[in-house]
Amino acid sequence: RSPYIIDIYRKAAPAYVPQPYARRVLLFKGEKRGYDPRLDWQMLLVGELEMHEVPGNHLDMTKELYIQVWAPLLKACLDKAQARKTVLTT
Numbered sequence: 001r002s003p004y005i006i007d008i009y010r011k012a013a014p015a016y017v018p019q020p021y022a023r024r025v026l027l028f029k030g031e032k033r034g035y036d037p038r039l040d041w042q043m044l045l046v047g048e049l050e051m052h053e054v055p056g057n058h059l060d061m062t063k064e065l066y067i068q069v070w071a072p073l074l075k076a077c078l079d080k081a082q083a084r085k086t087v088l089t090t
Helices: 002-015 064-089
Strands: 025-030 049-054
Touching: 025 064, 049 064
Parallel strands: 025 049
Antiparallel strands: none
């Protein structure tokens, strides 16, 4: 399915107009990825950014060895968000 998805992205990209995003963002960034200014969507972020640099690259993050690194971080973040939501709604 990857070639299909990549083709959809390629066709949609010319019409995409990035907009500022004012909500909270949790970012897991692979340490092996080089900086690409075309993908600097963080410049559009006007909300809070929580970033975690994890081993590997974008594709490595789907492999079990790397999932063991970022999954506990994600769970902790989700637990924190859930606790914050509970406090705000009570």
